[in-house]
Amino acid sequence: xxxxxxxxxxxxxxxxxxxxxxxxxxxxxxxxxxxxxxxxxxxxxxxxxxxxxxxxxxxxxxxxxxxxxxxxxxxxxxxxxxxxxxxxxxxxxxxxxxxxxxxxxxxxxxxxxxxxxxxxxxxxxxxxxxxxxxxxxxxxxxxxxxxxxxxxxxxxxxxxxxxxxxxxxxxxxxxxxxxxxxxxxxxxxxxxxxxxxxxxxxxxxxxxxxxxxxxxxxxxxxxxxxxxxxxxxxxxxxxxxxxxxxxxxxxxxxxxxxxx
Amino acid sequence: xxxxxxxxxxxxxxxxxxxxxxxxxxxxxxxxxxxxxxxxxxxxxxxxxxxxxxxxxxxxxxxxxxxxxxxxxxxxxxxxxxxxxxxxxxxxxxxxxxxxxxxxxxxxxxxxxxxxxxxxxxxxxxxxxxxxxxxxxxxxxxxxxxxxxxxxxxxxxxxxxxxxxxxxxxxxxxxxxxxxxxxxxxxxxxxxxxxxxxxxxxxxxxxxxxxxxxxxxxx
Numbered sequence: 001x002x003x004x005x006x007x008x009x010x011x012x013x014x015x016x017x018x019x020x021x022x023x024x025x026x027x028x029x030x031x032x033x034x035x036x037x038x039x040x041x042x043x044x045x046x047x048x049x050x051x052x053x054x055x056x057x058x059x060x061x062x063x064x065x066x067x068x069x070x071x072x073x074x075x076x077x078x079x080x081x082x083x084x085x086x087x088x089x090x091x092x093x094x095x096x097x098x099x100x101x102x103x104x105x106x107x108x109x110x111x112x113x114x115x116x117x118x119x120x121x122x123x124x125x126x127x128x129x130x131x132x133x134x135x136x137x138x139x140x141x142x143x144x145x146x147x148x149x150x151x152x153x154x155x156x157x158x159x160x161x162x163x164x165x166x167x168x169x170x171x172x173x174x175x176x177x178x179x180x181x182x183x184x185x186x187x188x189x190x191x192x193x194x195x196x197x198x199x200x201x202x203x204x205x206x207x208x209x210x211x212x213x214x215x216x217x218x219x220x221x222x223x224x225x226x227x228x229x230x231x232x233x234x235x236x237x238x239x240x241x242x243x244x245x246x247x248x249x250x251x252x253x254x255x256x257x258x259x260x
Numbered sequence: 261x262x263x264x265x266x267x268x269x270x271x272x273x274x275x276x277x278x279x280x281x282x283x284x285x286x287x288x289x290x291x292x293x294x295x296x297x298x299x300x301x302x303x304x305x306x307x308x309x310x311x312x313x314x315x316x317x318x319x320x321x322x323x324x325x326x327x328x329x330x331x332x333x334x335x336x337x338x339x340x341x342x343x344x345x346x347x348x349x350x351x352x353x354x355x356x357x358x359x360x361x362x363x364x365x366x367x368x369x370x371x372x373x374x375x376x377x378x379x380x381x382x383x384x385x386x387x388x389x390x391x392x393x394x395x396x397x398x399x400x401x402x403x404x405x406x407x408x409x410x411x412x413x414x415x416x417x418x419x420x421x422x423x424x425x426x427x428x429x430x431x432x433x434x435x436x437x438x439x440x441x442x443x444x445x446x447x448x449x450x451x452x453x454x455x456x457x458x459x460x461x462x463x464x465x466x467x468x469x470x471x472x473x474x475x476x477x478x479x
Contacts, residue, residue: 065385067381067384067385086389086390087389090388090389091387093384093385093386093387096385098382098385100378100381100382102376102378104376104378104379104381104382105382106379106382106383106397106401107401108400108401108404117386117396118386118387118388121386121388121392121396122386122387122388122392166386167386170386170387
């Protein structure tokens with residue numbers, strides 16, 4: 001059930017390791033959110049983290065860009081351990097784009113400025129250039145026409161697509177998605193997933209926490225099943241969804257009504 | 261009853277000066293108490309326990325004392341315990357700024373805390389420093405939420421400046437009382453004073469209502 005037995009079917013196994021989690025532990029008071037997680041993410045891979053709520057998937061994602069600190073183990077980004085020092089953490093963060101469940105667009109800026117803000121503030125890009133880049137990214141997510149809209153005047157799906165454009169504006173090596181469609185109306189879920197799928201096809205390395213099993217089945221190269229702060233199974237989607245190796249994976253998918 | 265309203269016109273100059281001083285006191289107090297409140301709020305939200313507790317102590321001290329007592333204390337007790345003797349005008353400003361800074365500190369703190377944590381995280385996740393995230397993302401949003409509250413504080417302050425008349429600062433209240441004492445025209449002068457405060461206060465209150473509508477939280 002671990003990497004060695006399934007390496008043959010891991011399409012990107014020969015690619016460099018972008019993220020390596022080694023014995024990652026995280027506590028919230030007495031609650032053990034992560035109890036020694038080992039996982040590797042290769043370049044160009046789409047890794048979907050699935051599992052019941054509270055099983056540690058989002059926590060692992062938030063540890064990846066140091067929004068949470070670790071209580072044990074370590075995370076290597078391109079072979080380098082996540083630094084402790086604030087300035088160095090910022091260097092790592094700008095190489096990762098993050099998309100949040102609740103979008104977190106900046107309500108006092110229009111869509112264009114939301115996207116242009118990172119390059120201007122963090123990379124010191126001239127404003128005209130950043131706006132041009134932002135416009136191209138909004139076009140890419142199909143929202144060039146909404147560039148002047150403020151977040152309050154965009155639907156949930158549109159806001160999340162702007163948020164994806166905002167993360168892409170930093171030219172990240174890895175994109176982290178924290179339940180990007182969980183707060184959306186069902187009719188707008190599709191537009192966000194299709195943007196993500198296109199991104200995957202372009203070769204973006206992505207770690208996606210999701211409850212969208214159809215998306216994981218279709219797009220993921222590697223699926224990781226969490227329960228109670230630990231990985232209970234990982235493998236290619238065909239294994240996880242069609243032929244799970246553990247009873248608990250079967251139970252979890254069964255509860256979701258997944259039947260292959 | 262024998263009323264003589266001409267007394268108001270006769271003393272128009274003193275009353276006008278008083279009204280201007282009242283406005284000036286309000287403006288000057290706010291100009292000092294806004295930065296004061298920001299500094300106190302930043303201290304309160306800092307991770308340094310010493311700064312945070314000092315700010316908390318300041319705020320709770322001045323928020324829970326009657327303003328008139330602070331005015332008396334600065335004017336009478338301060339010179340007894342130290343060598344500092346402030347003029348009535350300086351006393352008035354010090355007392356008002358201490359009081360209003362404490363209120364503003366709570367306003368700014370609440371404004372900053374009202375911005376969802378996810379907003380700060382989204383800014384940090386892009387690689388912004390904490391300082392940039394506050395300046396570009398949190399504070400601009402907090403300012404809009406705080407503005408209506410500041411405007412309300414302004415209107416209260418405008419009326420509360422009348423308390424400085426107890427140490428003979430010649431604001432509108434003091435000037436009107438002086439005329440009353442000289443002429444014994446109690447009803448006329450107190451009415452004139454009420455009308456003047458109201459005429460100046462009402463447009464401000466309406467302006468506050470407008471600010472509430474324009475900048476109130478909509479999300």
